[in-house]
Amino acid sequence: MALINENYLKLKAGYLFPEIGRRVKAYSDAHPGQRIIRLGIGDVTLPLPKSIVNAMKSAADDMGTSSGFHGYGPEQGYDFLVNKIVENDFQARGIQISADEVFVSDGSKCDSGNIQEIFAIDSKIAVTDPVYPVYVDTNVMAGRTGEAGSDGRYQNIIYMPCTAENNFQPELPKERPDIIYLCYPNNPTGMVASKEKLTEWVTYAKKNQSIIFFDAAYEAFIQDESVPRSIYEIPGAREVAIEFRSFSKTAGFTGIRCAYIVIPKELKGKTTQGEEVSFHSLWNRRHTTKFNGVSYVTQKAAEACYLPEGKKEIQESIAYYMKNASLIKKGLDEAGYKTYGGTNAPYIWLKTPEGKTSWEFFDFLLREAQIVGTPGSGFGPSGEGYFRLSAFGKREDVEEAILRIKKLS
Ligand code: MLT
Secondary structure: OOOOOHHHHHOOOOOHHHHHHHHHHHHHHHOOOOOOEEOOOOOOOOOOOHHHHHHHHHHHHHHOOOOOOOOOOOOOOOHHHHHHHHHHHHHHHOOOOOHHHEEEEOOHHHHHHHHHHHOOOOOOEEEEEOOOHHHHHHHHHHOOOOOEOOOOOEOOEEEEEOOHHHOOOOOOOOOOOOEEEEEOOOOOOOOOOOHHHHHHHHHHHHHHOOEEEEEOOOHHHOOOOOOOOOHHHOOOHHHOEEEEEEOHHHHOOOOOOOEEEEOOOOOEEEOOOOOEEEHHHHHHHHHHHHOOOOOHHHHHHHHHOOOHHHHHHHHHHHHHHHHHHHHHHHHHHHOOOOEEEOOOOOEEEEEOHHHOOHHHHHHHHHHHHOEEOEEHHHHOHHHOOEEEEEOOOOHHHHHHHHHHHHHHO
């Protein structure tokens, strides 16, 4: 019999969102006819902007002609999209990124899960706690960790607790990590990192020769102009950081799949012999070996996000979700909950009432108000006693959810 990768056996239970789905299904099967409001997984609900749909239709028409047909494209993405990314997401903010430093992909979940492959297996990783589970689980699968302890923490990972006590801002680790995972605006806490905070991280990474993985999947939701949208707004970040961006939440692409990763050419690692190697060239090798590029139709849809009409429609969707966020936050505050986030991010993080654990509160909310959220402990041990609500629901559901929560209290 073939041997399995035993690292998979170290993983705790199932992946968070399918586990929530399983519990919700069990509840709804047992209570048919009850209207369940889903504010759990951060999945968009608004239809795609018209200009994006039109771009997809016209790209599909291209594909039906001999002059417009596209087979395999460049694995790194078509120039028509990459150039728009560079101009709009970086140059417009005074950031210098060259087109060949961008790799278009089918999602930030895959990118942030796959990137660890180009690092040594004994690399030490540091994660905030709570954290997007993909960062931890993919390192467990790769064999970079030991077993999970009774406190829910894996051996050989540096956890940086983020709780109300430190205003959800992790302390710089005392032990040196090779890789630091940061996500801002943060999933799940909805908090942001100021320019000063990110500068501290870049300085720390330079001093310790660590690499920062900066997940900026939610940058489009930043309302406060002083908050950086890209880590490359911080001087020196090109030498220490890889950035992840996604069209999923920004433009409603969760079902279409398109994202990108930026790896500056300055970013170097070394072999055990001390020879310097660029991560850019390693990722290029990996990407071209394991990936055949995002479809032409999808990349045309992504390109439409940067055209004037697309930008306008995307802004309207973001404003809609951020209005949801403010309604949820206000409603919860009025109902006596302690809330965080939700002003520069589509997630509201709340303290569970009466000392309930995160899963107890999940069950309570589902049973008493038929509302689905995400238990904070699913994002890591320091998320215990917290709960996340997503602002990506439909307005009528958000309003109804607030009414139900207010009735509970
Ligand atoms: C979330 O709810 O945390 C996200 O939707 C998960 C994801 O983007 O993969």
